Amino acid sequence: MYLRSMTHSEGILRCLALAQKAGGYVHPNPWVGALIVHEGRVLGEGYHHKAGQAHAEVEALRALAPEDRALLPHATMYVNLEPCAHRGKTPPCADALVEAGIGEVVVGTEDPNPLVSGQGIARLREAGIHVTVGIEEAACRWLNRRFFHAITTGMPYL
Structure with missing residues (x-):
């Protein structure tokens, strides 16, 4: 799929649309979508289908055509929540993205989970990957409000 040059906002909004496909299948995990773009062309996209299975970022990497893997150092991954x-x-x-050699990652919002919070972003940056955080952040937090509430309060979202 070819697109005109995609803005970061458009990339994250597409991730949110993908993430909504998760429905209620990923509990207690958050709803996450991921998109890989190179020069306006979507190379791969994915979302977290079910708890215990591959996360959105890995699904997007798996969706790549073999000939597109060489483009990863010049590609951007969009993901609505910080990579674990x-x-x-x-x-x-985060390790999968480093190993794949992605050049840039745009993150909608940081993960509030203490096991992740800021650590995924730090790992990417330490590997030399350009990271932008906070795109469409309110929408990203709203989509995962139940997850954010449970993680920050220890209580279910009612």
């Missing part, structure tokens, strides 16, 4: 930096049921997404 800890090992749970899946390996850290």
Whole structure:
């Protein structure tokens, strides 16, 4: 799919649309969508389908055509929530992005989970990846308000 040059805002809004496909299948995890773009062309996109399965960033990387992998150092990944930096049921997404060689990551909002908060972004930056944070942040936080509430208060969102 070719697009005119995509703004960061448009990239994150597409991630939010992808994330909504998660519906109620990822609890207790947040709803996350990811998009990889190079010069206006969408190379891959994904979302977290189910708790315990690959996260959105990995799904987007898996969606790449083999010939597009060489473009990753010049591509941008958009993701509505900071890539995880800890090992749970899946390996850290931040590590997957570093290993893939992505050149830039645009993050809608930081993850409030103490296991992640700022650590995913730091890992990307330490690897030399250009990171922008805080694009469409209010919309990103709203989509995952239940997750944010549960993480910050220890209580369910009612």
